[in-house]
Amino acid sequence: MRMAIEILQLLVQSADSWLFEGNRSGLSDREWMALRFLARANRFSRTPTALASFLSTNRSAASQIVAVLQNKGLVVRKPSAEDKRSIALCVTGEGETLLERDPINALRDQIVALEVPDRxxxxxxxxxxxxxxxxxxxxxxxxxxxxxxxxxxxxxxxDHHFKCRLFRKSIDQKEMTLLCTYFEGRSGKG
Ligand code: SF4
Known part of the structure; x- marks a missing residue:
């Protein structure tokens, strides 16, 4: 139990790089979370609904965050290629550039510095x-x-290819590592 408590404390301390008061490089921690997610989300998950689900919030709160990102020129709304009635939230070049200053990168760099087996x-x-x-x-x-x-x-x-049974669409290799909020783990949820 003592070791579990020690690990918990270390996890809480590591969270300082993505949970913080106020702004870092002009964005709050929730806005950073949204921008980071949209940059890594697949084509089915770059939507206001999926973003709200990722942030564990409602659509109205997610829309307010998107409005902030749009006003700063970090995200644009485009008609969805999957469903013309929906919109896709796309990170702009400015958004990608700002992500290089993402506060969570400090933690990422420490993880990158680990030996591969440890990572x-x-x-x-x-x-x-x-x-x-x-x-x-x-x-x-x-x-x-x-x-x-x-x-x-x-x-x-x-003819070898991958397909999503849920959306009935082909999935190419580069989409394999993008985040999807409709994901279900092979042995149940997770
Ligand atoms: S295979 Fe799963 S993770 Fe991939 S797009 Fe379909 S639902 Fe999402």
Whole structure:
């Protein structure tokens, strides 16, 4: 138990880089969270609804955050390529540039500096902890296609491709690592 408490304290301390009062480089921690998510979200999740789900808030609060990002020229609304009645929230070049000053990058750089086996172990351990929390609290975290129960693989050679059974769309290689709020883990939620 003592070690668990020590680990909890370390996690709380590490959260200082993304949970803070006021603004850093002009954005609040929630605005940074939204910008970061939109830059990493796949085409099905760059929507106000998916953003609200990611931030665990309602659409009205998510819309206010999007309005701030739009006013700063960091995000634009475009008609969705998936559904013409919907809009897609796209990070602009300015948004991408600002992300280079994302406060969470300090933590990212420390993780990058770890040895590869330590980094893999940290990733797998944190993933297991989050899956346990998701199951216990009946909540859903976004995930990536490569770990999702809806991803199917078919064909061989030049015909080899991946498809999402939920959206009935092809998924190309570069989309595999983008975040999706519709993700469901292969062994249940998480
Ligand atoms: S396979 Fe899963 S993670 Fe990928 S787009 Fe479909 S629902 Fe989202």
């Amino acid at each position: 893999s172990q940290l990733r797998d351990t944190l993933r297991r902890v989050l899956i346990g929390l998701d199951v216990a609290e009946r909540r859903y975290h976004p995930g990536v296609c490569s770990q999702c129960m809806f991803l199917v693989e078919s064909g061989e050679g030049k």
